[in-house]
Amino acid sequence: MDLLEYQGKQFFASYGIPVSDGAATGEVDEAVAIADRVGYPVVVKAQVHTGGRGKAGGVKLANDAAECRLHASNILGLDIKGHIVKTIWVEHASDIAEEYYASFTLDRSAKKHLGMLSAQGGVEIETVAEENPDAIAKIWIDPVDGLTEAICREWVLAAKLNPAATEGAIDILTKLYTAYVDGDADLCEINPLILTPTGQVHALDAKVSLDSNAVYEHPDYAQYDATQPRDEREEAAHAKGLQYVGLEGSVGVIANGAGLAMSTVDVINQVGGRPANFLDIGGGANADVMAGALEVINNDSNVKAIFINIFGGITRGEEVANGIVEAMGRVALDSPIVIRLDGTNADEGRAILAPHLSDKLMMEPTMLDAARKAVELAKG
Amino acid sequence: MSIFLDENSKVVYQGLTGSQGRYYGLLNQAYGTNVVAGTSPKKAGTDVEGIPVFATVGDAREATGANVSCIFIPAPGVQAAVLEAAEAGIELIVCITEGVPAHDEAYFFNKLKRDFPNTRLLGPNCPGLISPGKANVGITAGHIAKPGGPVGIVSRSGTLTYQALYELQQKNIGVTTCVGIGGDPVPGTSFIDCLAAFEADPDTKAVMMIGEIGGSAEEEAAEFIKRHMTKPISSYIAGVTAPPGKKMGHAGAIVSGGKGTAAAKMAALEDAGVRIGNNPTEAGELMAEIVASL
Numbered sequence: 001m002d003l004l005e006y007q008g009k010q011f012f013a014s015y016g017i018p019v020s021d022g023a024a025t026g027e028v029d030e031a032v033a034i035a036d037r038v039g040y041p042v043v044v045k046a047q048v049h050t051g052g053r054g055k056a057g058g059v060k061l062a063n064d065a066a067e068c069r070l071h072a073s074n075i076l077g078l079d080i081k082g083h084i085v086k087t088i089w090v091e092h093a094s095d096i097a098e099e100y101y102a103s104f105t106l107d108r109s110a111k112k113h114l115g116m117l118s119a120q121g122g123v124e125i126e127t128v129a130e131e132n133p134d135a136i137a138k139i140w141i142d143p144v145d146g147l148t149e150a151i152c153r154e155w156v157l158a159a160k161l162n163p164a165a166t167e168g169a170i171d172i173l174t175k176l177y178t179a180y181v182d183g184d185a186d187l188c189e190i191n192p193l194i195l196t197p198t199g200q201v202h203a204l205d206a207k208v209s210l211d212s213n214a215v216y217e218h219p220d221y222a223q224y225d226a227t228q229p230r231d232e233r234e235e236a237a238h239a240k241g242l243q244y245v246g247l248e249g250s251v252g253v254i255a256n257g258a259g260l261a262m263s264t265v266d267v268i269n270q271v272g273g274r275p276a277n278f279l280d281i282g283g284g285a286n287a288d289v290m291a292g293a294l295e296v297i298n299n300d301s302n303v304k305a306i307f308i309n310i311f312g313g314i315t316r317g318e319e320v321a322n323g324i325v326e327a328m329g330r331v332a333l334d335s336p337i338v339i340r341l342d343g344t345n346a347d348e349g350r351a352i353l354a355p356h357l358s359d360k361l362m363m364e365p366t367m368l369d370a371a372r373k374a375v376e377l378a379k380g
Numbered sequence: 381m382s383i384f385l386d387e388n389s390k391v392v393y394q395g396l397t398g399s400q401g402r403y404y405g406l407l408n409q410a411y412g413t414n415v416v417a418g419t420s421p422k423k424a425g426t427d428v429e430g431i432p433v434f435a436t437v438g439d440a441r442e443a444t445g446a447n448v449s450c451i452f453i454p455a456p457g458v459q460a461a462v463l464e465a466a467e468a469g470i471e472l473i474v475c476i477t478e479g480v481p482a483h484d485e486a487y488f489f490n491k492l493k494r495d496f497p498n499t500r501l502l503g504p505n506c507p508g509l510i511s512p513g514k515a516n517v518g519i520t521a522g523h524i525a526k527p528g529g530p531v532g533i534v535s536r537s538g539t540l541t542y543q544a545l546y547e548l549q550q551k552n553i554g555v556t557t558c559v560g561i562g563g564d565p566v567p568g569t570s571f572i573d574c575l576a577a578f579e580a581d582p583d584t585k586a587v588m589m590i591g592e593i594g595g596s597a598e599e600e601a602a603e604f605i606k607r608h609m610t611k612p613i614s615s616y617i618a619g620v621t622a623p624p625g626k627k628m629g630h631a632g633a634i635v636s637g638g639k640g641t642a643a644a645k646m647a648a649l650e651d652a653g654v655r656i657g658n659n660p661t662e663a664g665e666l667m668a669e670i671v672a673s674l
Contacts, residue, residue: 106482108565108595108632111489126637143487144494184481213631214481216456243629258563258629259537259592262618266642267659269621278622280629313521313542314407343546344521367661 001210001224004047006089008206012190015179017172018202022091031072031090032065038092040064044071045091048083049229056080061093083229094204098162099192101125101136102173103207104180113141113180117159117173121192147177161195168201169193184214233277233300240292242279249274250378252297252306252335254290256281256315264309267367273375276303286319291327298333305377306337307370317341317349325356336377338362340370382511382557383532383577383584384472384500385448389515392417392437392446392470394453394461396428401452404476404519405431408450411522413515416444437468448472450508450517455479458504462488466496474517475503475568482631485566492568501568505631507538507560510545520545520558528554530585530674531667534574536563536597536630537618540590540660547664548588553671556584563592563630571601579609586612586670588663589654593619594633594640602648612670613654616663617642 003011006024013019021038024047025031035042046058053059058080062068068090078085099122107114118136120128128135137159141147149170156169172193180188189207196202215221230238237244243258247265251273255261261280268275277297281289297303310320320341328337336359341349353363364370391408395401396418406429409415417432417440424435434440437449449465451458451473458480465473485504492499502509508518513527524542526549533548533555535541541560548555559574561567571589578584587609591598598617605613620642622628624635635641646656655670657663 106486106565108597109600111486111566113486142490142494143483144490181483184483186482211482211631213455213479214483217481245623245626245628247623255539257537257539258633259535259540259590259618260543262537262592262622262628262633263540263616263660265622266618266620270658275621278626278628311539311543311546313524313539314519343542344524367659 001212001221001228002049003208003210003224004049004087004227005045005206006047006087007224007227008208009203011183011208012179012203012206015175015183017175017179018200019206020091020094020202020204022089024087024089026076026087028069028072028076031088032068034090035062035065035068038090041093042068042090043093044068044075045089046075046078046080046085047087047089048080048085050081050083053080058085094194094202095196096194097197098165098195100161100165100169100194101128101191102176102193103187103189104177105187107140110140113143115139115141115147115155115173115177117155119159119161125191147174149174164199165195165201168195172201172203184211184217185209186211233296236299237279237296240296242281242293242296244296245278247275247277249276250302250304251374252276252300252303253309254279254281254293254297254306255309256311260309260311264307264367264371267371268307268375271368271371271375273371273378276300287323287326290323291330294327294331294333298331298335303335304380305335305374307374308337308339309367309370310339310341312341312343312345312349315344317343317345317347318352321349321352325352328361333360336360336362338364338370338374338377340364340367381581381583382514383574383581384557384559385509385511385515385517387414387514389448390414390416390444390446391448391450391517392419392440392444394419394437394449394451394465396420396431397423397433398452402428404452408516411516413517416446437465437470441468441470446470448474448517451475451477453477455481459484459488462501463491466492466499470499473499473501473568474506474508475501476506476508476518478505480504480564482565485564489566489568502559503562503568505564506562506567507541509557509559511557512555518560520560524549525558526552526554529556529583530554530671531588532556532578532581532584533558533588534571535560535590536592537590540616540618543660544588544590544664547661548667551664551668553668556581563632565595565632571597572604575601575604575609579611584611585674586667588667589613589615590660590663591615591617591645592630592633593617593622593628593635593642596640598645599648602652602654605649605652605654614657614663614666614670615649615654616657616660617645
């Protein structure tokens, strides 16, 4: 779950990390009221789940109420790479002496937490990593040990920040590690982390991604789930608890198991078609789940054919076939279906489907044959 | 022979009295797995179809000599369950549970490595493992696997594992052990662990490896294969056309910042001499060719 900047800043603030005084709003009048409260100059920032906000005109400095009103009304409703701005964040503009970079993430390869700190902030860390890798001080933290103050100090010194920033950076990084671990984050990034002319260190930006598997430990994360960027199809699938990713093509995909669903998307591409989605209905494949999946796909106007790819493991072929027949009775479908049913009791399952076969419901013996058929139908 | 699991393994099910634990525990027993015990703090002293239930893994191990545990406990209890099994001296912990937070996984992976180096953890979020004809621990359908050999299978995906087993069975090719390492960011057992065990197993003559997008486990496996594997390998990587930045069902299946693509994984494996299929069927056909030439 990716947080918007203002959510990330509020998340940081709840762990005691200093951020600029500000607030989020969707109203121009309120933006001006926030600016009046925090004091000019202010920065008005678009809150969208994409980068490149500055270039798109989504980040503006305002010196007075009139400028704040102008920028707020221009930015609200702005289209940034397909994301319409509904919320802006207004904060007191900071004086910047230096810009740094700091982050924690899980290094899947080392199976430890990775901290990265650089005196070169304000630019993409990938660019720094490529052009000047020595400018990034890295530490790997064993989750059993955690981050001690002594190690944090050593790390900050290795990053060669301005000595005036040392104590402030140690304080923020210690708190950032706590936020990262206690908050079950996949990523906590501050870029830039700034040093002000008066020697204060604070977070000028916030990029936070939280582990959706840990929501049960954090009931308040439901608020972030509500602002995740999803198109209409993804929203409908999410509401039904389906594992769905929207794609751009015309062949709807339903498969049981994440690996098989990924593989189905691949095979459709390999035979010259374009999948409309990734959808994993899990191992069970009963009528309720199948009907829900068919509904979601049927509502996608790009879909011209549907490929149901089922491999029976513990779930037997006849159960799957009965589920499909029942689901088809419940949903009025616009597109033809091609089924590939294999695995446990596949013959029994195919026998159940046989009397229902028509030009709306076809069956093919292999995954490749079924993919070819579905693509052919989608192309009309 | 087989790896990690055989007919002598004595298995305790943590969460045997829950609906999933009971269903798969009994199914595994029906397959022939030596299911010796279950645990449930509240139902100690009872039994499930004659399988005795103990309060803790320690009690179960003391009474039955269990050396393998299989976890069917909901995600919030998994960390405690893994550590309980390790402290009881279990040698192989198989964690089926899906949805375990990545920070928990990173914690108990490192805790086990440090304090219980002789305990192997498989999973979480994995289908388990099967040594066909000997024992089956987890949710794999036993009847789609042909016993014997000469092929060992290791996979990150459940259904693609079943598909691989089934295709080999259709071609009358047997399997020594099939290990599902799971699709989470911090799997307890890696491709490399399984490849090394298959390389050392005299009955395994070839290995089928099924990977997917996300992380760099396949690239690391490719390095290992180059240096240490003498046995031929066929492979398939799922997610060739997956869009970047999206989790494809599994928590670990995500291409981020241009890293973890299927193309990079396939290139690394091919460079290590692995034969790559463009879909699971092709990988099975390649394995049939390899087996025919052994």
